[in-house]
Amino acid sequence: MLELKNVSFEVSDEKAQKEIIRGINLKIDDNKFVVITGPNGGGKSTLAKLIVGIEKPTSGQILFNGEDITEKSITERAKMGISFAFQQPVRFKGIQVLDLIRMAAGRRMSAADACQYLSEVGLCAKDYINREVNASLSGGELKRIEIATVLARGTQLSVFDEPEAGIDLWSFQNLIQVFERMQEKTKDGSILIISHQERILNIADEIVVISAGQIVNHGPKEEILPQLLGTSSAVNMCDKFNK
Template sequence: MLKLENISYSVSDKKILDNISLSFSVGKKYSILGTNGAGKSTIGYLIMGLEDYKPTEGKIFLDGKDITQKNVYERSRLGITLMWQEPARYEGLNVYTYLTLGGKLDVTKDEVEEALEKVGLDPFLYMKRFVDKSLSGGERKRVELASIILLKPKYVIFDEPDSGIDIMSLDMINNIVDYVVSYGGTPIVITHREEMAYNTDEAYLLCAGKILAHDNTKKVIEIFKNLCNACDHPNVPVTKELKIDGR
């Protein structure tokens, strides 16, 4: 289990996350839902342990062990990976080399080709392409999805996975999310879109750095549609009462 306990995060005295707790168990698909600027991506960066993203307060645990001070490389080795909203570019590195970690990943050429086909990229056309500005944002995101297929991380954080990919590709992304669960991993989908969250089992609703709701995804989406989408104060947590299913 991956757990964030009483996490707060501030930048220059501005509180981005305010005493939040989340937990993610194996075998479930999760989403972190909220409007733009709610602090969703910050949660992903904290889980990944990116530079300058250490909690101001609180701790992060993986399988009962405190990983709060571990860096991004250490967390990667523990099986945590982040699919960037805007994937990185790598000058001089082709797709095949990127996907095989320079030959260090124990996969065959056929497996690499199959992974590319699953994300809608023709291996013949893309194996030797460079992971640089010659690839569009959508193409680079598809390459990132192919890397997840091959690496099989324990925890995969999808940061706005549909960004830069056409609407017709939502099914493909959902298939990759399902695939993560099929091999025993745990997907965490960070999104501001209901369509992207629907394929998850459990959701957290975030507003201005606070958790407003945590329940099965359908109930959380109902709250999101009725409360957050109509909110005209995106930087101030909403406090008005909303009754769902008679509660």
């Protein structure tokens, strides 16, 4: 499905070029749940932006279903079947939640159908379906609404950048169930999540560990997760990486 070939990404600062992603090679097959994790500042979110087309690689190739999409825009990639949920969701003044879900799905749907997607992410649909997607919504509410739009799209590759950010404990537990249901329903599609959270890592098929812009480990969850957790299953992933 998705393949990155020797992908690098540089940015310019006042003194020199800074390499954020360094020669990454990664392949994500159909029907896989993959979590990318690693220390803060390691390049995880940048890699997600390269995959969905927000940023363009300085060098290397990105292939989707065998087609080179390196130079394609985020809109072109979306039409091909790649969706993205931002770490900090965007507000849309003047657009109601119902309209946003319909636009994401790319089809006319009833309010009842749209409400189902809101319910799946732990929102009381009747309280949100006609709300405007503006500053009146909290970060956590916006995050869940954005995830609902990704569910409504049902794309071949769904990319989530730290979906747990701004989510309260109850909603996080519900979010895990959402991903588990997505995993069960997925036939040829795949899910790619950027996360530190052990509970999300624990439902992955594969884990990719990125540090200093490079992949330092990649393999089945059963192999990689014990290495990340060390000898104690009680280790908090965020604390561990931030030490």
